Amino acid sequence: MRIFAPGVLADRVALITGGATGLGYAIAHEFAMLGAKVVIISRKQENLDKAVAGIKADGGTAIAVQTDVRQYDQVVAAVQAATSTFGGLDILVNSAAGNFYCPTEDMTPNGWRTVVDIDLNGNFLCCKAAFEPLKQSRFQGRIMMIATSNSLTGWPGQSHAAAAKAGIISLSRSLAVEWAKHNIHVNTISPGPIKDTEGVTKIYAQRGLADLQARRVALGRLGESIDVANAAVYLASPGGNFITGADLIVDGGRWLNYIANA
Ligand code: NAP
Numbered sequence: 001m002r003i004f005a006p007g008v009l010a011d012r013v014a015l016i017t018g019g020a021t022g023l024g025y026a027i028a029h030e031f032a033m034l035g036a037k038v039v040i041i042s043r044k045q046e047n048l049d050k051a052v053a054g055i056k057a058d059g060g061t062a063i064a065v066q067t068d069v070r071q072y073d074q075v076v077a078a079v080q081a082a083t084s085t086f087g088g089l090d091i092l093v094n095s096a097a098g099n100f101y102c103p104t105e106d107m108t109p110n111g112w113r114t115v116v117d118i119d120l121n122g123n124f125l126c127c128k129a130a131f132e133p134l135k136q137s138r139f140q141g142r143i144m145m146i147a148t149s150n151s152l153t154g155w156p157g158q159s160h161a162a163a164a165k166a167g168i169i170s171l172s173r174s175l176a177v178e179w180a181k182h183n184i185h186v187n188t189i190s191p192g193p194i195k196d197t198e199g200v201t202k203i204y205a206q207r208g209l210a211d212l213q214a215r216r217v218a219l220g221r222l223g224e225s226i227d228v229a230n231a232a233v234y235l236a237s238p239g240g241n242f243i244t245g246a247d248l249i250v251d252g253g254r255w256l257n258y259i260a261n262a
Pocket of ligand 1: 017018019020021022023024041042043044045047067068069070094095096097098099118146147148190191192193194195197198199200
């Protein structure tokens with residue numbers, strides 16, 4: 001459901017990594033519907049084309065730049081495309097990630113490195129590349145990184161992603177203080193399991209665990225992509241003007257439920 005006023009993100013330029021699918025697309029689409037000009041980046045051109053077409057069909061403004069967030073020159077080129085096309089950059093959302101279920105004793109060094117490289121190092125590269133234009137934002141620059149509370153409790157079978165996401169939360173807090181003097185706000189969003197996403201399909205549904213996951217959420221259900229998109233809009237909007245260094249948990253009470261009922 002659209003809950004924010006039309007135009008609340010008018011004149012902002014937002015770059016969303018992993019913005020062609022899943023939660024990244026939901027955020028990009030909602031930002032565009034609320035007036036932002038969006039730049040979506042990821043590796044697969046066909047997904048990018050489909051996402052841009054979807055946003056444009058609904059009346060939004062979007063471009064795509066094929067980018068691997070592990071390649072700094074590609075990330076810099078994507079930021080340059082944003083500033084040259086739309087005149088600046090106001091919001092960076094880091095949603096790109098890779099993950100797969102694997103007990104740690106079976107994990108290859110390459111598997112570990114790949115996930116940490118995309119999820120953690122990619123976040124750093126995007127923040128670094130976006131720093132200069134975000135500093136110039138007339139709306140107070142915003143960075144949001146998508147984490148998970150599973151990183152704080154530990155995540156058996158996904159130790160690589162959990163470690164990377166814990167690193168993201170730490171990176172976000174360091175940058176929140178370092179870049180406050182430039183009026184750049186840096187926060188994380190920690191979603192719980194969100195239905196109809198690749199994350200839930202791969203990690204839970206394909207292993208027959210989707211119903212169990214839903215029961216583990218205190219609210220007793222999986223979340224919706226729009227729940228996460230609305231949290232991102234809130235942080236990107238003037239509603240987030242005094243929020244930095246926060247981890248906004250959008251998980252229906254899942255992580256507290258684990259602890260309370262352990
Ligand atoms: P998703 O649809 O698979 O989104 C991940 C995106 O990252 C894809 O569009 C993928 O596109 C992109 N990506 C992967 N590697 C990349 C790379 N090296 N360079 C650039 N882009 C890359 O999954 P999702 O479930 O919506 O997850 C989105 C974010 O939310 C992730 O950070 C995830 O950890 C987090 N999260 C999700 C849930 C959930 O319930 N789904 C819960 C908590 C947190 P390409 O393959 O085209 O590159």
